Amino acid sequence: MKKAILLLAITCFSTTAFCQNTDKDDIKKAINTMFDAMRKGDSTMLKSVFADGLAFQGVHTKADGTNILENEKPDGFIKAVGTPHKEVWDERITYGDIKVDGPLASVWTPYKFYRGPVFSHCGVNFFQLMKTTTGWKIVYIIDTRRKDNCPE
Template structure:
């Protein structure tokens, strides 16, 4: 009985430790992506992406209808790497991370600044996959607005 209870407790603590490590690694991948964006470092940025990553934004048109915009990851990396005088600074909060084996989701409200000037805000949803090289971003969808920013 004692050995069974000890084995059960050990497996619970081990599973919890793995999830905490994965959560920290997921946060590190996302943080590295934004660090690369701030630095204009396309190699750093691209290293966080899976080769088949998809980027989408959900927005509201002037007439109130909803639109979906899809962008190629390569176009995003290129735009970040183009010379610009102001820093692209996306400030996020990690609200929720869910993990199921090699699949994870992170919900991150954000505020985006060009230099020190506020541009827009919204929420990112990252879908991530654990690979032999670590956690890679496979999908990002976001919302964009100028007001009603989540604090």
């Protein structure tokens, strides 16, 4: 009886850990697709990982040190990505904390952004994703932007 209970406990734990790892891999895949689309200038690929109703915001620090919250238009970003531009838009991220609760995920990604080979700015992205019948979709992005004190 004790062996059966132990086996059941191990099986339940292993299944839960496996499911969370699979979700985290799929979440990373959605975010990586976004950045691959930016590098390729592919707005169709970009839209494939965005949920309807996507919200974009940015936190910016003004010259006087005041922080402001800017609401941005996802359609403008999608159009900019798909409009031909000389330089490759290369946002290089590292994955920080990934939290998953059923169909909701949050992801912290420090980044450095390059236009072609030239460094432009850095900061942190914070993503909210939702699991849909067609996979994980990005529903919310907020970021910071600066030229120095870049996160590692």
